[in-house]
Amino acid sequence: KAGVTQTPRYLIKTRGQQVTLSCSPISGHRSVSWYQQTPGQGLQFLFEYFSETQRNKGNFPGRFSGRQFSNSRSEMNVSTLELGDSALYLCASRLLAENNEQFFGPGTRLTVL
Amino acid sequence: GENVEQHPSTLSVQEGDSAVIKCTYSDSASNYFPWYKQELGKRPQLIIDIRSNVGEKKDQRIAVTLNKTAKHFSLHITETQPEDSAVYFCAAPWGNTPLVFGKGTRLSVIA
Numbered sequence: 727k728a729g730v731t732q733t734p735r736y737l738i739k740t741r742g743q744q745v746t747l748s749c750s751p752i753s754g755h756r757s758v759s760w761y762q763q764t765p766g767q768g769l770q771f772l773f774e775y776f777s778e779t780q781r782n783k784g785n786f787p788g789r790f791s792g793r794q795f796s797n798s799r800s801e802m803n804v805s806t807l808e809l810g811d812s813a814l815y816l817c818a819s820r821l822l823a824e825n826n827e828q829f830f831g832p833g834t835r836l837t838v839l
Numbered sequence: 840g841e842n843v844e845q846h847p848s849t850l851s852v853q854e855g856d857s858a859v860i861k862c863t864y865s866d867s868a869s870n871y872f873p874w875y876k877q878e879l880g881k882r883p884q885l886i887i888d889i890r891s892n893v894g895e896k897k898d899q900r901i902a903v904t905l906n907k908t909a910k911h912f913s914l915h916i917t918e919t920q921p922e923d924s925a926v927y928f929c930a931a932p933w934g935n936t937p938l939v940f941g942k943g944t945r946l947s948v949i950a
Binding site: 759769770771774830 | 871873875881882883884885888890928930932934935936937938939940941942943
């Protein structure tokens with residue numbers, strides 16, 4: 727079974743731009759979560775989508791948004807990029823919202839100049 | 840909210856020795872405790888997890904122990920090898936948040 731995939735793997739943007747990242751979960755998994763990983767803050771939860779609905783959201787500004795499609799693929803969008811948004815963005819999928827085991831994708835490395 | 844504290848932040852051991860990483864959590868309702876290993880430039884990989892109905896779980900050289908009363912859990916790696924060198928993260932769920940992560944422990948196994 728193929729693992730979680732994310733595109734693109736690397737991205738360079740400038741301040742003020744917006745960016746869209748994509749995540750395809752493991753086949754059959756319906757829940758997709760997004761995390762931001764930085765050296766200073768570690769792994770921080772952004773939001774989770776299950777059956778096309780946002781289930782929970784972490785403590786991030788409204789510039790960070792996401793959505794999920796009927797095939798469980800998910801996208802996250804960051805608008806008005808700031809230098810501090812430079813990070814590794816990881817998505818993780820799990821079978822159901824009640825199933826704890828999460829499996830991570832390889833991440834998208836976003837650099838904001 | 841859930842707070843997961845992880846210690847130590849760095850750990851160096853000689854090859855063949857054991858390594859222990861400890862985490863504490865604050866939400867007594869948490870019932871699932873995974874450990875992830877992240878090698879440089881790679882994704883976090885789930886290496887072992889434990890649920891609140893057991894106190895210990897082993898998988899070859901890796902074991903996790905859980906003390907629900909004290910709200911702490913630990914990762915034990917025996918007979919460490921150079922390929923065990925990585926950053927290890929503990930985590931726990933909180934409410935509808937799937938996982939809250941500790942800050943990570945950078946383990947270096949010296950050959």
